[in-house]
Amino acid sequence: MAAKKDPTARRAREAARRIAAAERIGPRPPKTARPKRLYDLKPPGTYYCEWDTPVGTDEEVTSKIEALFGADSDEALTARFLLEYRGIYGPRVPLQAAQQLDRILTLTDLCTSMAESLGTTPDEARETIHDLHARGVLLIADDHSLWMTVPPGTSHSAPHGQWTFVEQKAKAPQLPI
16 A cells, blocks of 8 residues: 555654744644623722622522512612622622613613514523623623623734723613703
8 A cells, every 4th residue: 555545654754843843833832711790800990899799599688688678679679689780790790780770671662673583582682692791792881882802812902901882772861860
């Protein structure tokens, strides 16, 4: 059998070529793992200065708040939102940013248009948008608007671990007087 057709010889030549290339190029730099939670990405802005961390199970937190303030209180509503957000954002929730995102989704047609383009319900689109926010792909800027961003640690991120604000997705909603 000719050396060109011999699979063992071909594998040996290919392995030798890879070894020679690795010696020429050098070792690959170690990749740093990209943080999975928004808190670990340390997003910029005033909306990301405070992080709420509910302690206990959902049932424990709910029963404690309802016992102190009542089931129909504003505190109970905030606790329900906080527990819902905890399922999306993880143990540390940027409550002000998540609430501002909900305001934007309520007062604009962003959720509806995304639901139409994805072929889902508006509630599923809302959850998807919050998931993108939890991954750092969307952020609330200091002017209360929603921006598509590139978090640090990705292949398209800015040098020196900076955030890149790419495109404004929604302006700050005007609140009724």
